[in-house]
Amino acid sequence: MPRTPLPLTQDIDSLSILDEHGNLDHELEPELSNEKLLELYRAMVLGRKFDERMLDLQRQGRIGTFPPTKGQEAAQIGCSAVLEKKDWFVPSFRETPAEIHRGRSLESILLYYNGFNEGARIDPKQRDLPMSIPVASQILHAVGLGMAAKYRKTDEIVMSIFGDGATSEGDFHEALNCASVFRSPVIFVCQNNQWAISLPINKQMHSKTIAQKAAAYGMPGIQVDGNDILAVYSAAREAADRARRGEGPTFIECVTYRIMMHTTADDPSRYRMNEDVEKWKKKDPISRFTRYLIDKNILSEEGSKAIEKEILTEIQSSVEYAEKTMKNIGNPLEMFDHLYDELPPYTQTQKKELENLLAARGEGNHG
Numbered sequence: 449m450p451r452t453p454l455p456l457t458q459d460i461d462s463l464s465i466l467d468e469h470g471n472l473d474h475e476l477e478p479e480l481s482n483e484k485l486l487e488l489y490r491a492m493v494l495g496r497k498f499d500e501r502m503l504d505l506q507r508q509g510r511i512g513t514f515p516p517t518k519g520q521e522a523a524q525i526g527c528s529a530v531l532e533k534k535d536w537f538v539p540s541f542r543e544t545p546a547e548i549h550r551g552r553s554l555e556s557i558l559l560y561y562n563g564f565n566e567g568a569r570i571d572p573k574q575r576d577l578p579m580s581i582p583v584a585s586q587i588l589h590a591v592g593l594g595m596a597a598k599y600r601k602t603d604e605i606v607m608s609i610f611g612d613g614a615t616s617e618g619d620f621h622e623a624l625n626c627a628s629v630f631r632s633p634v635i636f637v638c639q640n641n642q643w644a645i646s647l648p649i650n651k652q653m654h655s656k657t658i659a660q661k662a663a664a665y666g667m668p669g670i671q672v673d674g675n676d677i678l679a680v681y682s683a684a685r686e687a688a689d690r691a692r693r694g695e696g697p698t699f700i701e702c703v704t705y706r707i708m709m710h711t712t713a714d715d716p717s718r719y720r721m722n723e724d725v726e727k728w729k730k731k732d733p734i735s736r737f738t739r740y741l742i743d744k745n746i747l748s749e750e751g752s753k754a755i756e757k758e759i760l761t762e763i764q765s766s767v768e769y770a771e772k773t774m775k776n777i778g779n780p781l782e783m784f785d786h787l788y789d790e791l792p793p794y795t796q797t798q799k800k801e802l803e804n805l806l807a808a809r810g811e812g813n814h815g
């Protein structure tokens with residue numbers, strides 16, 4: 449028999465627990481205390497409100513370029529919720545809500561997006577890597593961290609998050625292969641938000657799912673509704689338990705959607721259909737979770753408003769504190785000092801522009 453089907457048997461499931469119409473699969477509902485559910489809710493709302501404020505600040509010229517996360521809160525918080533303090537979190541640039549949930553301060557993020565080195569400094573007690581801007585590069589770092597944890601015989605695990613575009617990079621494939629071979633305790637989370645800047649997913653790959661790529665590397669993989677925090681949490685919980693038992697990596701594809709622009713530097717109306725955006729807005733992860741909590745009598749309309757109010761106050765005082773701090777630390781012009789011996793002409797122009805801007809704002813040299 450020269451030609452027979454190969455016995456490839458790995459199944460890839462698709463998981464949804466709370467759908468967009470509020471239907472709940474009771475059998476699959478994860479066991480979470482009311483306290484934990486409220487913690488997740490607050491983290492999602494904080495992520496959303498801070499994201500909205502960051503967009504306003506950018507439009508007012510009070511921060512630099514920023515990548516919004518609106519619509520991806522369930523994917524982010526559902527995953528970060530399974531990590532413990534001792535575990536490692538390895539994000540890319542879009543993971544602001546999850547970083548906050550892990551303990552990063554709003555002030556630090558505000559400083560970062562204003563170009564201050566102080567905002568890139570991570571508390572050594574916090575096991576988070578700085579956000580990675582080179583797409584997919586951080587996935588390899590996560591595998592290495594996992595291998596180190598394994599050699600040291602700790603039960604720490606690692607989570608790396610990235611977008612659909614990252615799966616087209618060589619680093620992604622090297623990372624999955626290496627993790628599988630060495631059984632590195634990593635949870636790979638792909639936030640399939642349908643777009644890599646202006647490139648839609650159907651022009652980027654012909655595989656029907658991203659989750660199926662796990663099978664190629666011999667590791668468990670699952671596709672989840674990324675706007676359903678219960679599904680994301682359950683898949684991440686399974687993956688974390690597996691990694692902690694020493695059974696190696698897992699790949700999770702969270703199917704979600706980037707409601708806003710890729711970054712504040714681009715205009716999605718030039719490449720994307722508004723109907724799609726409207727369709728996805730109806731699947732909003734926060735309204736879906738709010739309804740679930742209200743149905744379970746864990747949250748009330750008034751309770752939800754009170755949480756929102758408290759969050760807005762927290763954001764406001766962080767913005768005020770960060771803006772005051774920025775007047776008293778460092779000199780933004782120093783960013784031009786460390787890259788070149790002699791500045792190229794276009795960078796000299798940029799330096800001059802910043803000098804003029806600071807002078808116009810009466811901020812002198814910030815020093």
Ligand SMILES: Cc1ncc(C[n+]2csc(CCOP(=O)(O)OP(=O)(O)O)c2C)c(N)n1
Binds near residue numbers: 581584610641643
């Ligand atoms: C190695 C590398 N190539 C190109 C870029 C430019 N770039 C920035 S974000 C991006 C798209 C990323 O898309 P995806 O991985 O899906 O993440 P998303 O932004 O959608 O969260 C690209 C190509 C980069 N930062 N790094």
